[in-house]
Amino acid sequence: AYGGVAGTDRQLADRLSTLVPVLYVDPPVSVTTPLLHPHLADSVKGAALRRLGPGLWRLCPRVLPGAYRPGMHRVTNALVRRAARRAARRVAAELEERVEAVVVAASADLLGAVPGARTLFYATDDLVAGADLLGLPRKRLAAARARMLARADEVAVVSPLLRDLFREQGRDPVLVPNGCAPEVYAAIGSAPWPEDVPRFDRPAAGFAGHINGRIDLGLLEAVAATGHPLVLVGPHDPAYHPARFRALTALPNVCWTGRKSFAEMPSYLSTIRVGLTPYLLDDFNRASFPIKTLDYLAAGRAAVSTDLPATRWLRGFTGGADLIRAEPTADGFVRAVETELATEPTDELLTRRRDFAERHDWAQRARALARLLDIDRHSARQEEPAP
Numbered sequence: 001a002y003g004g005v006a007g008t009d010r011q012l013a014d015r016l017s018t019l020v021p022v023l024y025v026d027p028p029v030s031v032t033t034p035l036l037h038p039h040l041a042d043s044v045k046g047a048a049l050r051r052l053g054p055g056l057w058r059l060c061p062r063v064l065p066g067a068y069r070p071g072m073h074r075v076t077n078a079l080v081r082r083a084a085r086r087a088a089r090r091v092a093a094e095l096e097e098r099v100e101a102v103v104v105a106a107s108a109d110l111l112g113a114v115p116g117a118r119t120l121f122y123a124t125d126d127l128v129a130g131a132d133l134l135g136l137p138r139k140r141l142a143a144a145r146a147r148m149l150a151r152a153d154e155v156a157v158v159s160p161l162l163r164d165l166f167r168e169q170g171r172d173p174v175l176v177p178n179g180c181a182p183e184v185y186a187a188i189g190s191a192p193w194p195e196d197v198p199r200f201d202r203p204a205a206g207f208a209g210h211i212n213g214r215i216d217l218g219l220l221e222a223v224a225a226t227g228h229p230l231v232l233v234g235p236h237d238p239a240y241h242p243a244r245f246r247a248l249t250a251l252p253n254v255c256w257t258g259r260k261s262f263a264e265m266p267s268y269l270s271t272i273r274v275g276l277t278p279y280l281l282d283d284f285n286r287a288s289f290p291i292k293t294l295d296y297l298a299a300g301r302a303a304v305s306t307d308l309p310a311t312r313w314l315r316g317f318t319g320g321a322d323l324i325r326a327e328p329t330a331d332g333f334v335r336a337v338e339t340e341l342a343t344e345p346t347d348e349l350l351t352r353r354r355d356f357a358e359r360h361d362w363a364q365r366a367r368a369l370a371r372l373l374d375i376d377r378h379s380a381r382q383e384e385p386a387p
Contacts, residue, residue, distance in 0.1 A: 206272030
């Protein structure tokens with residue numbers, strides 16, 4: 001949802017809205033959503049269609065409970081398509097313009113929501129590989145992806161692995177990786193110290209994100225076992241190793257803050273010296289492109305990641321291998337963290353990290369999508385440059 005984690009969809013919608021009016025369609029919600037996901041309660045309150053800014057609208061489609069159950073998912077998709085079509089027509093009428101494009105970056109097929117509009121399927125994860133984590137049927141996700149690959153005018157992907165996968169399926173997708181927002185961290189040096197994070201007597205490592213089945217909890221445990229302070233910022237999935245997580249956060253050198261907003265990230269990242277991307281090396285994660293690695297660099301922090309293809313891709317750019325550590329083993333990961341914790345962040349090093357991040361900001365990613373949608377008519381169709 002737009003009001004939740006500031007992920008790929010929201011970041012790109014914000015920046016595309018500076019080029020052309022954008023209607024952002026949230027995942028569907030029902031009257032039971034606030035009970036199951038309290039942080040999404042805002043999606044159920046008020047009008048379904050809301051204007052967020054000069055060129056940005058948000059639609060919160062209302063559906064029936066049990067939206068993704070077998071059979072009911074078809075009703076849900078039909079309701080969302082109808083709501084999106086009506087909202088798009090309403091916004092277009094208000095602006096006296098036509099809907100030029102539809103971008104789908106989820107499993108729900110909205111490509112036909114506005115007949116005649118140019119369509120883009122933007123794969124930001126391998127949802128089929130992540131079916132078990134998402135709690136959705138693999139066959140349903142695979143069928144939805146196949147339909148969108150066949151019907152979309154253009155296809156974009158977030159990672160090199162997804163690009164290779166879709167090429168095998170007969171499409172030639174454009175690589176548009178995740179980015180970062182360097183401007184958010186420009187004043188991190190003056191950000192207030194969070195009240196729920198103690199002052200440490202030595203440099204801390206930290207993780208910012210959702211602690212769920214994508215994360216290698218063993219790596220966080222191994223970092224904590226070194227005795228260095230460890231700051232965990234983000235929600236924990238109660239079903240993901242609850243006993244181990246309770247034991248981890250009970251350690252005296254571990255601070256877990258729970259869910260925080262994107263606007264609060266400068267304060268929380270200011271408390272750490274090293275940012276962690278401890279993703280499990282499974283098929284779902286290998287096709288991903290973690291935003292947090294670039295966010296750490298944008299904040300001037302060191303970045304230590306597991307050896308993901310997206311991490312190797314970033315390391316291939318000039319200076320990337322010196323700024324991003326990629327480790328395939330737990331021992332190597334912990335050694336890299338300890339090395340970076342012992343490295344003094346000089347002004348020159350901070351500048352190099354931030355300069356690298358700026359070359360991968362969200363504005364550049366949005367322009368790449370704009371070219372695909374023929375919104376940016378001054379630039380030719382162009383893929384993200386290879387390192």
